Amino acid sequence: MPLLKSSLDIILINKDTPRLIVERTFYLLNLIEKHLFVNQDILGRFVMLNQSQISLTYGIVVFTTTTLVLLNYKCMIRTLIALIIGSILYFNVDFNFDFAVPVNQENLRIIGILLLIIFSLFYIEDTKSQTQLLAISSDQIDQGRKKGKGNKNNQVGKEQKEKSLNSQNQQINQNNTKQRVENRGNSKVNYNDKELIEKYKKNGLLQFLNVYLNHKDRFIKKEALHWGEEIEYTLYSIDPQSRKVQLANMGYSLIQGFNQQEDPEVYLQPEFGNFMVEAVPKTPYNSTEDLEDLLKCDFQIKKRRQILEKYFLLYEIGLLTLASPIILGTPNHISIEDPDLAEEVQRFEGRLQERNTYSQSQFTIDSTENPHPRFSGLMQSIRERRGEKVEILVPIYVDKNTNLTEKTTDEPKPGFIYMDSMAFGMGCSCLQVTFESQTLNHARYIHDQLLPWTPIFAALSSNAPIFKGKLADIDMRWTVISQSVDCRTKEERDSTSENYIPKSRYGTQNHYLSNHKYVKQEYMDTIQYKVSEEHMKILQKDNMLDDRLAYHIATLFARDPIPTFSNEHDESLFDNQEITAHFENLQSTNWNSMRFKPPPSVQSKIGWRVEFRTMDIQITDYENSVFIIVLCLVQNVINNYDVNFLMPISKIDENMNRAHMINAYTEQKFWFRKNIINSADYKKCKLQESDYIISSEEEKFSETEDEFVELYIREIIEGNPEIGFKGIYPLIYEYLRDHYPKDQVEKVNEYLDFFLQRAKGFHPTGASYIRNLVLNHPEYKQDSIISQPIAHDIIADILEIGSNEEKRQQYYGNK
DSSP states (O other): OHHHHHHHHHHTTSTTHHHHHHHHHHHHHHHIIIIIOSOHHHHHHHSOOOHHHHHHHHHHHHHHHHHHHHHTOGGGHHHHHHHHHHHHHHTTOOOSSOOSSOOOHHHHHHHHHHHHHHHHHHHHHHHHHHHHHHHHHHHHHHHTOOOSTTOOOOBOOSSGGGOOBTTGGGGSOHHHHHHHSOOTTSOBOOTTOHHHHHHHHHHHHHHHHHHHHHHTTOOOOGGGOOEEEEEEEEEEEEETTTTEEEEEOOHHHHHHHHHHTTOSSEEEEEOSBTTEEEEEESSOBOOTTOHHHHHHHHHHHHHHHHHHHHHHHTTTOEEEOOSSOTTTTSTTOEEOOOHHHHHHHHHTTTOGGGTOTTTOOSSSOTTSBOSSHHHHHHHHHHHHHHTSOOOEEEEBOOOTTOOOSOOOSSOSSTTEEEEOSHHHHHTOOEEEEEEEOSSHHHHHHHHHHHGGGHHHHHHHTOOOOEETTEEBSBOOSHHHHHHHTOOOOTTTTOTTSTTOOOSOSEEOOOSOOOOOTTOOGGGOOSOOOOOOHHHHHHHTGGGOSOHHHHHHHHHHTTSOOSSOBGGGGOGGGOOTTTOOHHHHHHHHTOEESEEEEOOSSTTOOOOOEEEEEEEEOOSSHHHHHHHHHHHHHHHHHHHHSOBOOOOOHHHHHHHHHHHTBTTHHHHOEEEEESOOBOGGGTTSOOTTTTTSSOSOSSOOOOGGGOOEEEEEHHHHHHOBGGGTBOOHHHHHHHHHHHHSOHHHHHHHHHHHHHHHHHHTTSSOOHHHHHHHHHHTOTTOOSSSBOOHHHHHHHHHHHHHHHHOHHHHHHHHTOO
């Protein structure tokens, strides 16, 4: 009993472990029954035990092994060994070999007792270590509290708490953690309490200003800059015999287990769905201009998957990089190890909305999101602020037998795939890249020049043709996420209302930030956000912020924070000079296509950054590497040449709409600036000298040259000599030849070539490949419905692409 009580005390240190216990214990027992103790005679042949002794030993092994897997601590293996051997000897075991010295049964019993005592000492020591480890793990998870889908902040410092651009928010600072994490005992604030919400916002503004004042003059040498990527994976459980596939609801516990192993290269972070994980490198990449290091990302990403697959295969889980969880919202779409939850879901079958407290969804299951209260709080806050649950409508792919007329419980709006939960959007996976900048103005300049590229990379990376088990008439995830977190009230969605907010809080960027001469006010030609005059006064007091930067920050605060808890409003519990939690709540829940990111704290060694956020995750690691490398090279051209990609925001928004269309990467034309270089002198660039305000001494982009044309993506890449459009590749190749030896340039060519061949249609997008799998599947009934066997075959096919080189080349279109 003391041993059992000690184990439970250790387990319950972490408040989030009850669900973790159920998941791991049930799964482990299944593995033991399946693989280790199929035939108890095997144990009997090795040691002479009677049936009751075998059963007792089995129970001891199961209990101890369960504890080991639950705690996931390597040094406890010695505890297990001491326990098993001690138990065997204590039960008068007769081994089938001779000892070197005479040993009678009583001596064996004494040895067994001594080993059991050693076991107890090991157990006490190890559980103390585990107590500390679990406490640390709990703090890390809490410190890394995600601010929704878009908060993928990256670490760049050399210290452990700032090691990677990709996971900076894991360890912003201890004060932020104290403020924003332990909300389980605090009530969530009602959005009708406008006075309290406004007070919260003002604290956030003051926190930003403290960061701004401490970092506004920061300068980082080019060679000292860092960049980072982050890749999101979906977890699937596959049964080949029954041809069924489910999402694996084990992400949170497996993340903790993996991170406690302290892999030297990979760190896992929680995502919205408990069927998802996000992986980031522990060590940041060097400057994008370090070409050798840039190309290493291909190797690093492949190695990362190998490390993760080895771990997840222990739990018989498939790891996939699909942009949409294709079966989410269909019957029995997720495996549930918790018997109480499984029984409850079964009891509410057909009326899930009655049990789903947070989302009120009729399709997804509350409690299969990540168990951290942040995520359920986001779901509930979005629904409550909106005044109703979210409504996501995606046009269905029209086939011969597609239902376009009859309303059903599953599809109340014929012609559309209807979804009703944040999970449908935040359950999607993406590829995001964050760039550190030399200065504040540099970050603003990169933000603006990369913004026109966001729809182009989105279309080329499209990998989401299926939602809720149905084939969609779109190819990418963006609009689904945008609709899934749209917390605007009915009035705020009404374009005739004074309180109209033109876009969801997950949407395309609505304005430029830089004061560079190429940024014209008339380019911001969409309906702009109405911001608080009082907020602008706070930001511009004593001329602290210029108009464009102040306006950008104020647009973040045009939204309400989601969620907020009572302790976050108690000003005796925090100091705005030390934390950024209130600002980060607003910053991280404005999920824009390009995100401008201040340093995460006053003390941070991380610089000003921008995040490129529109790409769907790719099926293979190589594809992800291609997109990352090409994007980094585009940024290098922006940093070194006098180029101009800017154009009206309305045209960028139109491009994003076109990017969703089926096969947009080859069939759609996109608006683009015709004259992207400043005459023949574009290599003579004054950007760094002017702190990214002026590109050259002579302004040669005249009004007559301010022309925008519609081009295929392949033309945007290669150029179109007939209309005098240069294209980005000629500029990239000039940059490479000017800065690197020939052997290094040759290494880059294969990535550039793959990207171009994708734009020409020789390498299909993931969306195109998956759509063709469905349309040519022998069991597809031309009704746009993805049955369980079809879904199984899609997942199995994609897993094979990851493990079989011949299959991979076939997917690329090389065979």
